[in-house]
Amino acid sequence: MPTSPPSAADLKQRWNAVQDNPPDVQPRTAAARMGASEAELVATGCGEHVTRLRGGWRGLLRRLHTLGPVMARTRNDAAVHEKTGVYRDVEFTDPHGLGLVLEDNIDLRLFMDHWHLGFAVETPPNGERDGGRRSLQFFDRDGTAVHKVFLTGESDRDAYDALVDAYRHDDQSPEQSVTPVEADTAETPDADIDVEGFLHAWGELEDTHDFFPLLSEHDVSREQALRLGEGRFTRRVPDTALRHTLRAAAEQETPIMVFVGSPGCLQIHTGPVQTLKATPPWYNVRDPDFRLRLNEERIDQAWVVRKPTTDGRVTSLELMGADGDVIARLFGERKSGQSERADWRSILEALPSTP
Known part of the structure; x- marks a missing residue:
C-alpha cells in the first residue's frame, strides 16, 4: 500500500531531531531519507527562520550585486561547486529563458525554466558549525535545489534584509507543494x-x-x-x-x-x-x-x-x-x-x- 507523504509538522519535528544530534546532515540528504524534497524540508521553517519569496527571480538576481561578496553554490547528487565573488553583469535572453552571470569569480549559466521556488534562510546556530548563516535558496518545481547564495563576512546584511523584504511572499505557511518533473524520454537505440x-x-x-x-x-x-x-x-x-x-x-x-x-x-x-x-x-x-x-x-x-x-x-x-x-x-x-x-x-x- 502506498504511503502518504510526510506532513510539514512531521518533517519539522524530524528535521529538528536530526540537527540536535551530530554529526551534521545536509538538508538535501535529510530530505531524501524522510521521503520528501529539500524545498519541502526548508519550507517547514517559514514563519520562523525561513522566508518564502514570491518570485520575479530575474529582478532578484539583478539585485544580488548589492550584497557584495557572497558564496555561490551549485550542486548535483555527486558534486558541490562553491565560488566566492560578486554577482555582476547579470543578463537574460528571451524567449529561451537563459541567463548569464559573467563576473571573474561568479560565472554562471542560468536555465530559468527550472527556477520555481525561493526562500531566504537564516540557519539556526545549532544547524551550522559556524553559528548560523544567511542565504537565498532556489528550487525546481519538484523541490530539487538549483542554486544557493550564501552571505560571507564581507556581505552587506542590510542589503540582504532589503532584498528579502522586497521579495517576501504573502504566504509564509510551512507547507510547500511540489510537482514531479517530467522524466527524460528513453534513450534512442x-x-x-x-x-x-x-x-x-x-x-x-x-x-x-x-x-x-x-x-x-x-x-x-x-x-x-x-x-x-x-x-x-x-x-x-x-x-x-x-x-x-x-x-x-x-x-x-x-x-x-x-x-x-x-x-x-x-x-x-x-x-x-x-x-x-x-x-x-x-x-x-x-x-x-x-x-x-x-x-x-x-x-x-x-x-x-x-x-x-x-x-x-x-x-x-x-x-x-x-x-x-x-x-x-x-x-x-x-x-x-x-x-x-x-x-x-x-x-x-x-x-x-x-x-
Whole structure:
C-alpha cells in the first residue's frame, strides 16, 4: 500500500531531531531519507527562520550585486561547486529563458525554466558549525535545489534584509507543494541512430558550445555519444582520473575550468587549484575562493573527450553517474580565439585507458 507523504509538522519535528544530534546532515540528504524534497524540508521553517519569496527571480538576481561578496553554490547528487565573488553583469535572453552571470569569480549559466521556488534562510546556530548563516535558496518545481547564495563576512546584511523584504511572499505557511518533473524520454537505440552521420557532424564542429545542439539534432544522449565516439573522439579512463587530473594541475600550476551543474544552473571555476584533500568518499578542492566536493563513489564512468573547434582541438575530462547524468566536466583554462594549453592536454594524455 502506498504511503502518504510526510506532513510539514512531521518533517519539522524530524528535521529538528536530526540537527540536535551530530554529526551534521545536509538538508538535501535529510530530505531524501524522510521521503520528501529539500524545498519541502526548508519550507517547514517559514514563519520562523525561513522566508518564502514570491518570485520575479530575474529582478532578484539583478539585485544580488548589492550584497557584495557572497558564496555561490551549485550542486548535483555527486558534486558541490562553491565560488566566492560578486554577482555582476547579470543578463537574460528571451524567449529561451537563459541567463548569464559573467563576473571573474561568479560565472554562471542560468536555465530559468527550472527556477520555481525561493526562500531566504537564516540557519539556526545549532544547524551550522559556524553559528548560523544567511542565504537565498532556489528550487525546481519538484523541490530539487538549483542554486544557493550564501552571505560571507564581507556581505552587506542590510542589503540582504532589503532584498528579502522586497521579495517576501504573502504566504509564509510551512507547507510547500511540489510537482514531479517530467522524466527524460528513453534513450534512442543505437540501431536507430545514423552513427556515421553523427560522428561526421562531430568532426565538423567549430565550437564546443555546438555539441549539445548536435546531440539534440541526432537524438543521442550524452552518455551514448561518449560511447559511440570511443576510439575516434573519446577514450574511457579509470574513475580515479579526477584526483589524478587535479593533482597534476596543482603540481604543474596549470589553470583549469571546472563545470558543475544542477537542473537550473551551470557553475564554472576558471583558474588554478591548489589545496586538495581526500575525505572519502569525497575528493575536495579547498582554495580561498573555490571549493569543490566530489563523491568519487558516485562516478560510474570517466571519459577523455576531444572536440574540434576553429581554434584547434579542445580536450576535456567528463565524469558521469550511473543515471547517465554529467557529474562534472574539466577543461584547461582557455578563452575563445585561443588554442588549448599544451600542459593541460599532456595531463589528460597521461591518463591510462580503461580496457
